[in-house]
Amino acid sequence: MTFQEELIKIGQDIEANSGMIATDIQREFKRNYDGHFTKISEANVEEEIAILIQIFADGLQLEDGDQALERIHSWGERFGKRAAEIELSAEKAMLVVPVMRKELYRFIRSRFKEERHQFADYYTMADRLNPLIDGAIYSFTRAYTTTNEAVFEKAQKEIMELSVPVVPLTAETAILPVIGSIDTKRAEELMNQSLERSRELQLSTMIIDLSGVHMIDTYVAQNLYQLHEALRITGVTVVFSGMRPELAQTIVSLGIRFDDLTIVSSLQQALHQAGLKLQE
Structure with a gap:
């Protein structure tokens, strides 16, 4: 064999x-x-x-x-x-x-x-x-x-998408509360979700609330500016709210100019800027 x-x-x-x-x-x-x-x-x-x-x-x-x-x-x-x-x-x-x-x-x-x-x-x-x-x-x-x-x-x-919640307030206005730190992946998700949701909801105004952001650096500031520009190009007016004094000081010290951005100190002011008001 x-x-x-x-x-x-x-x-x-x-x-x-x-x-x-x-x-x-x-x-x-x-x-x-x-x-x-x-x-x-x-x-x-x-x-x-x-x-x-x-x-x-x-x-x-x-x-x-x-x-x-x-x-x-x-x-x-x-x-x-x-x-x-x-x-x-x-x-x-x-x-x-x-x-x-x-x-x-x-x-x-x-x-x-x-x-x-x-x-x-x-x-x-x-x-x-x-x-x-x-x-x-x-x-x-x-x-x-x-x-x-x-x-x-x-x-x-899925977790990242949940961390970027775009919440409709009216037919044309929504709020995006940003909480915690912003890294590369989250910055990309902020951009993608904001653009996608604004298109889906046919928004004219988006309020981006920064009261939950505890630290801001050059990278974060640049991404917020790019987010503003991307939404502006698509016809969405952006209002930044909740810019705490220490964040504002950091931005100034970094030499970043937000002259052409609409920035208010509180959510109530942002709603007023968008033509809305909180019920008392």
């Missing part, structure tokens, strides 16, 4: 016993790590392991290793994304790998012993199998990380 024929025979044996091997892996994992997944059932875990083992078995039977790696990557992309979406513990998922490798090789060694294959072929076979196992780890980890990053970025975007 040639070495390729030996690989095909071992691959067929693994494929025929994939369910049993998956069960052994699950049992050994629970015994070694007291591993219990809460986000996915044991049956689903065993099913995914069995699918992966079947792909390994096919990889031993195929002379073209690239074809097997493509299937491995497809599995890793699918299961890694699913694991991230259901918040399955990546640490626990990775702990399964050494157990899987150990149980898989235990099965292979038993077949080598029964079939009396050449001992040197065992290492050649390992050179075929190990890249498949490593490929599964890489594909799963990459998909898991990419999905988590996408979820995190979406959450960050």
Whole structure:
């Protein structure tokens, strides 16, 4: 029997016993790590392991290793994304790998012993199998990380949007209360949300209240000026309110001139400037 024929025979044996091997892996994992997944059932875990083992078995039977790696990557992309979406513990998922490798090789060694294959072929076979196992780890980890990053970025975007609330006061007037510090991302969001919401609401006036801003520097001042200019170009009159004395002093000390901006000290004055007044 040639070495390729030996690989095909071992691959067929693994494929025929994939369910049993998956069960052994699950049992050994629970015994070694007291591993219990809460986000996915044991049956689903065993099913995914069995699918992966079947792909390994096919990889031993195929002379073209690239074809097997493509299937491995497809599995890793699918299961890694699913694991991230259901918040399955990546640490626990990775702990399964050494157990899987150990149980898989235990099965292979038993077949080598029964079939009396050449001992040197065992290492050649390992050179075929190990890249498949490593490929599964890489594909799963990459998909898991990419999905988590996408979820995190979406959450960050939603939080950022909530930190830039444009609140309509009348059909043509809205207020944008700015609270806290302004960094690069928030400055971009201030610009984007202000322009988008003013277009959606068809505003003629926007009050930007700065009473919640505790520190202002050159960068913040420049971004506020750019925000004013962008809104002005789109036909929206901007009124800045809540400019506390210490902020005004900082602006003056920085040499920034706001001569062409409408700035009032209080929200009440800003509403009056916009033709509105608070009910007493």
